Amino acid sequence: MTNLALMIATAAFAAQAAACVVHTHDGDRGRDLATISARWSLRNMIDGATTRCPAGFDTVELFAQPVDDSGDPTGDPAIDLFDCDAPAGLSTDLAPDVYRVWIEVRSHDLSTLYAQSLSQVRDVRLADEQLTATILNDGGYFQLSWDLIGKTTNRAIDCGQAGVDSILAVSTSVTDAHRIYDDRRRCDDHTGVSDGLLQGAYTITIDAMAGDRSLGKTALTRQVIASQNRITDLGRIAIPLDGL
Secondary structure, eight states: OOHHHHHHHHHHHHHHHHHOOOOOOTTTTTOSOEEEEEEEEEEOTTTOOEEOOOTTOOEEEEEEEEBOTTSOBOSOOEEEEEETTSOEEEEEEEOSSEEEEEEEEEOTTSOSEEEEOOOEEEEOSSSOEEEEEEEETTEEEEEEEEEEEETTTOOEEOHHHHTOOEEEEEEEESSOTTOEEEEEEEGGGOEEEOOOEESEEEEEEEEEEETTEEEEEEEEEEEEEOSTTOEEEEEEEEEEETTO
16 A cells, blocks of 8 residues: 555544544443342231231232433333242343332232332442332321421422421321321422331321421321322422411
8 A cells, every 4th residue: 555545544544533423321331231139028017027928919020110310211111020928039131220119019910919119219320239128018108298388478488498407297196196106308308208107097297397496387187098008198288387
C-alpha cells in the first residue's frame, strides 16, 4: 500500500470511529444479569407463631416489576413460581435495573389468592439484592396520606414551614384498650404504611409532631384491619395545626 493510500485509509477509519456513539442503558453499569433472592414466612399476630402455608395454597409467585425513578412500571414483571413451604426462592436472569418486588401466596392453579406481601424496591444495577416478606395470617396494615392545614385559616402548610418533623399515628383496638400500636413517619413523605396490626376495629389518633410535642391532631373511628396481610386505605387526611 502506498503512503497516500495508507493515509486515506487511516483518515477514513478515524472518521468512522469518531461518528460511532455507544449508547448504554442507565441500568446496565457493566453487569449482564442480576438476581433477587427471596425469603418468606407466614405468621400469626395473636401469638407470634410462624405457620405453614394454608391448605390449598401451596404456591408462591415472586414478582419483580421494573420501575422508573417515580416508581412507575417500565415493562412487564418477571414472575417465578416456588413451593410455598420452601420457603425461599431466586429470581434470576434479571436485567440490572430497579425493581418493585413482592410475593403472592396462591392456589396450585394460581386462580385464588390467599395473601400478597407488601412490596419493596430493590436496586440490582450494581449488586444482587434480597427480599424478606412476612404474611400476617390474622392481621394487616393501615395506609394513609396527609396534609397539614391551619386550624383557623384552613390553608395548606408545608411541614418545614410549620416545624413539623413527623406524623404519629396511634391505633387503639375498639375491643381491647390495652392493644395499642403506634407508627411514626417523616412528615415530608406525606404518605406511609403502618406496621402490622391484629385484625379488628381501631380508633386512630394522628398527630403532627415537632419532636415530642404535638402541634395538632385529628382522629378516625372504627377503622377496620382485615386479615391475610391486606391494606386498609384511610385516604388523604387533613391535620389541623393549632394557632394557625
